[in-house]
Amino acid sequence: MIRLTDKGLMIRSKTTVAEFEGIRLVSLKDAVTGEEFLDRSLAEGVPGFQLYHQNGKASPLGTHPLASQVHYTLLTERIAEIVLNDWECDLSVRVSVDEENGDILLEPSAWTMQGGVAGLGMSLAGVRQDLQVVAPFQQGARAPLNHPQMAHKVADWPANWEAGFLVLAGRESGFTAQAWDERFIYKGVRLGHEQNPQVVTLVTYAHGPLEMNRCVGNLCWRLSAYRGDWTIPVRRYRDWYWRAYRLEEAARLRPDWLEEIKLTISWCPTNLALLDELARRINPRQVFIHLPNWRPYKYDQDYPTYVADEAGRAFLLKARAMGYHVAPHTNTCQMSPDHPFFFQARDFCTRSPLDMRWGGWSWLPVKGWGSFGPPQSYSLMPARKDWNILVNVHLAWSPWRRQLTRQVADLIRDLGLDAIFVDVSQWIHNSDNSLLENLTYAEGSLKLIRELVDLAPGFCVSGEGRNEISTQFLSLTQFHLYNFAHVHAIDGQDVSWVEECTEPVNELLFKGLARGIGYHYGQGANRRHMIEATLKQGAIPTLIFQTDDPVSELDGAECRYLLERALS
Structure with a gap:
């Protein structure tokens, strides 16, 4: 009343x-x-x-x-x-x-x-x-x-x-x-x-x-x-x-093996001996691997070209033969401005609706660098490949989605993939060109992930972050913790607060759709806080190796703890 x-x-x-x-x-x-x-x-x-x-x-x-x-x-x-x-x-x-x-x-x-x-x-x-x-x-x-x-x-x-x-x-x-x-x-x-x-x-x-x-x-x-x-x-x-969103129907699209996963490896190297050593500790069919460096290009360069180099192919074929579930790293929305496809895509990239800046990414070798967008000058945008400059393409633009789905379909046939990883899947946003081909960016994001899922029965699409749009069709996602705690941990700032502030809200909301991959960084106490907060959020125990010798790391305290949690 x-x-x-x-x-x-x-x-x-x-x-x-x-x-x-x-x-x-x-x-x-x-x-x-x-x-x-x-x-x-x-x-x-x-x-x-x-x-x-x-x-x-x-x-x-x-x-x-x-x-x-x-x-x-x-x-x-x-x-x-x-x-x-x-x-x-x-x-x-x-x-x-x-x-x-x-x-x-x-x-x-x-x-x-x-x-x-x-x-x-x-x-x-x-x-x-x-x-x-x-x-x-x-x-x-x-x-x-x-x-x-x-x-x-x-x-x-x-x-x-x-x-x-x-x-x-x-x-x-x-x-x-x-x-x-x-x-x-x-x-x-x-x-x-x-x-x-x-x-x-x-x-x-x-x-x-x-x-x-x-x-x-x-x-x-x-x-x-x-x-x-x-x-x-x-x-x-x-x-x-x-x-x-009729999510009971979406949940049925998940792979049959999803709930059997007990351990994940994020940022895994293409180390063949690691596959053998890990198999002595856990059934490979219970392990999901995110594989970032599998192409003949540096990480975060030459997107969207997705082909395996010799080491990547050898790792993927051996891992799949042993029963591991491996997701090669791709990118949902970002492309290199020196890529041949950029000429077609440049008019369909996103800009902030507030200041019209191009959206995207860069990574400069400067401590504390915090401006992660691309440079806005004509001279630097295409010239500094070593800065990993990337620009965001609007996901409602169907030619971009076709680029990714076409190449992933080829990888499924060539390498027997049962999973793929699409980075930046959480970054769904408003833009100056909010509507393209009658869809918003959010609708384009949802459409892309569904189109990837449809490439094979039970195909696992994994990604970065978990929100109520992307999670509808993602099966596994890296868990960013509150206030990007991993960034502070990497910079050596105290993140003891992350356990205190963590509450598994999304686990209640999204359980039955997407499971979690750990995202813990930093050293010492910071790293332990990150691991415990991620586990509190319901993530699968996750190994993230810190050295060039992952086989030796398996005997270290952190890996042993996480393996015990995985097998308990």
């Missing part, structure tokens, strides 16, 4: 009570117990909505002393509209109640005379300090909003916010915000506002290009209270997700 109040709207469902004053959500309660989840004293100075611009500016809405007029219209007892006429834009929020499950539905839209509209944020301000964020951030994280690793986090769907929900959890109760969206609308979450950490902002993004874009909206956010632990709202989201 929805009713007008002296200051705004009161919305009551069988689970939740919400109250708006002006354009701000000021109260969110459990409808049965009356428990309040928002503390007004922690919400001062936070606007109810913000308009995000292409140039990076964020305009607070509803705060102008004269030009912020709010109107409420009650359409039925369970549908209402809030309209804001603001200096920066006009805003409408459709408010309704889902009678079946008790969710309060908020669907904001904004429109303006100015171009460059990038997104619209809705703030949940004054979140109680004892509530912790539980969210699908890089496999799953849990921490208070003011935790150093959670404060002021920005995560965009689905690359870093891997499914469209988050939970604010107390001991035995809390609330959740969810977007049951199957239309591939780009969205995000921003934690904190200026100096106030107790704010969650839910963002709807506009598809690029943005220069002339003047509106954004049509994404519905669901708010509801719950009682119990954090798994209750996550299971609700899982139920919707599996129904919406």
Whole structure:
């Protein structure tokens, strides 16, 4: 039921009570117990909505002393509209109640005379300090909003916010915000506002290009209270997700041997003796191997050409004959700018919708190098092959997908492959050319992985990261841990926090679809923290060798520990 109040709207469902004053959500309660989840004293100075611009500016809405007029219209007892006429834009929020499950539905839209509209944020301000964020951030994280690793986090769907929900959890109760969206609308979450950490902002993004874009909206956010632990709202989201994308059908496409895998090797060298030595310790049919250097080219160069060199062919043929499952490394979306195919692909590469920079990768031999995109100059882009410069191609462009599927089909016939690894599969994003051939990048990503799966019965496609788009057809994925902990570990920074912040959210969400490959780096205590956090996330015990003598490493403490975990 929805009713007008002296200051705004009161919305009551069988689970939740919400109250708006002006354009701000000021109260969110459990409808049965009356428990309040928002503390007004922690919400001062936070606007109810913000308009995000292409140039990076964020305009607070509803705060102008004269030009912020709010109107409420009650359409039925369970549908209402809030309209804001603001200096920066006009805003409408459709408010309704889902009678079946008790969710309060908020669907904001904004429109303006100015171009460059990038997104619209809705703030949940004054979140109680004892509530912790539980969210699908890089496999799953849990921490208070003011935790150093959670404060002021920005995560965009689905690359870093891997499914469209988050939970604010107390001991035995809390609330959740969810977007049951199957239309591939780009969205995000921003934690904190200026100096106030107790704010969650839910963002709807506009598809690029943005220069002339003047509106954004049509994404519905669901708010509801719950009682119990954090798994209750996550299971609700899982139920919707599996129904919406018909994932029972997708799960049946997995290889029969997937659940038999007890050990994985990531970044495995083409060492033939390793295959023999490992077979003395574990059944090869229970081992999955990711093989990065199997081509006659350096790693991350000359994409998309996928042919085996002599050492790669010998390793693959021997491993397959022994029963190992081996996935040669390829790349989902990135190509070398000196590759012959670049001439055709260059007009279909992705650029950031904000600053129009080309997307991609580079790796420079500079300690602490953090700008991983390609150079933007005409002179350096094609010239520095030694920097592993790569550019991103839009996955909705079908000629790119045909390049990869054609070559993988040849490898299956030539080498008897039962698996392939597609790098950068997690990097699904908005772009300046958001729609190509009538599809978004997210839809193109989903289509590519399905097209690879279809190349052979039970063919295993593995990749990097796990999110609610790519995971629909990936069978094994490398697990990036929260806040890219592996990068900090490699740089020698303390990552002891990673175990504390780790919560297996995605394991609950994606169990039955994609299993995990470890992604642990660093040295000493850092490396141990990474291993334990990855195992906590549900990953298969994974060997990552640190020297040029992997056979000797098998007798080391780390390998023995992981083999014991694999065989236990």
